Amino acid sequence: MNSNIDTVTVKPATAWISYVHDSLHEVFNMMLGMKVTPCEDAKLNAELTAIVGLAGSLCGLFCIRCNKETGAKLTQKMLNIDASESETEVMDALGELCNMLAGSFKARVPGVADTCMLSIPTTITGADYQVHPLRGGQRFEMLVRCDDEFLQVILHVNC
Amino acid sequence: MNAICALIVDDSSVMRKIVERSLRQAGIELSQVMEAGNGMEALVAIQQRRPDLILSDINMPTMNGLEFVKQLQAVAGMKDVPVVMITTEASESHVVEALSYGARGYIRKPFTAEQVKEHVLPLVKNA
Numbered sequence: 001m002n003s004n005i006d007t008v009t010v011k012p013a014t015a016w017i018s019y020v021h022d023s024l025h026e027v028f029n030m031m032l033g034m035k036v037t038p039c040e041d042a043k044l045n046a047e048l049t050a051i052v053g054l055a056g057s058l059c060g061l062f063c064i065r066c067n068k069e070t071g072a073k074l075t076q077k078m079l080n081i082d083a084s085e086s087e088t089e090v091m092d093a094l095g096e097l098c099n100m101l102a103g104s105f106k107a108r109v110p111g112v113a114d115t116c117m118l119s120i121p122t123t124i125t126g127a128d129y130q131v132h133p134l135r136g137g138q139r140f141e142m143l144v145r146c147d148d149e150f151l152q153v154i155l156h157v158n159c
Numbered sequence: 160m161n162a163i164c165a166l167i168v169d170d171s172s173v174m175r176k177i178v179e180r181s182l183r184q185a186g187i188e189l190s191q192v193m194e195a196g197n198g199m200e201a202l203v204a205i206q207q208r209r210p211d212l213i214l215s216d217i218n219m220p221t222m223n224g225l226e227f228v229k230q231l232q233a234v235a236g237m238k239d240v241p242v243v244m245i246t247t248e249a250s251e252s253h254v255v256e257a258l259s260y261g262a263r264g265y266i267r268k269p270f271t272a273e274q275v276k277e278h279v280l281p282l283v284k285n286a
Contacts, residue, residue, distance in 0.1 A: 030270065031177075079176055089172070092171050092172055095171065096174050100247055100268045103246075104247075113249075118247060120170065120220060
């Protein structure tokens with residue numbers, strides 16, 4: 001990793017959101033064969049969370065949240081199986097999905113590929129918690145629909 | 160092509176299954192699939208049996224994929240085993256580092272079975 005780390009120029013919100021949407025399209029299409037569309041309003045009981053941290057020239061976190069049923073269906077799609085009843089497998093799949101999304105996102109931000117590292121995914125069960133990332137920075141929340149499932153995507157960037 | 164023994168190294172069991180499925184979809188016949196959750200486990204696994212092919216993630220706990228490939232070169236009889244990195248870390252510096260340690264290919268996650276076929280099949284054709 002380059003020791004001379006330059007921080008990333010702050011980008012307009014539309015640029016960050018566009019990177020996230022492009023990453024969602026790439027990962028869901030290639031790994032799950034699903035189309036992702038933005039969604040304005042949906043009730044989401046986000047019982048499952050996967051987080052990947054970004055560190056280096058671009059700091060922050062990339063997070064996906066969904067309910068248990070959606071987590072199970074995404075796992076089935078990833079593994080091409082009829083049912084996944086193992087919570088460990090579902091959390092593993094969500095973590096890996098978040099990891100690929102964060103990697104795809106990072107690859108789209110000009111100039112950070114070599115100077116931004118990804119953490120190993122962390123997964124959380126339960127909806128009653130709060131995340132307190134570094135102060136400042138920009139936070140974006142997006143709700144997307146894939147088939148009949150809903151997913152919340154949160155990006156927090158400090159740069 | 161004979162059936163081969165593949166070692167898949169990834170801290171995600173879901174990803175190990177996806178990689179195995181992709182190898183089969185690529186038309187690679189597998190006589191055995193060995194699995195390891197990190198580089199340290201992989202170094203232990205190769206003592207049990209010499210694989211014909213290794214596919215390894217980079218970002219893993221305990222020992223990452225780059226360190227694993229580096230240490231693999233020092234293990235007797237392992238220099239000729241083709242190693243392909245499958246990882247989200249696809250920056251130029253990672254690719255250069257992995258190749259300098261002896262990796263023979265690099266696939267960025269997310270990937271398709273077609274990409275696995277394109278990168279892996281030429282390496283195991285004469286197995």
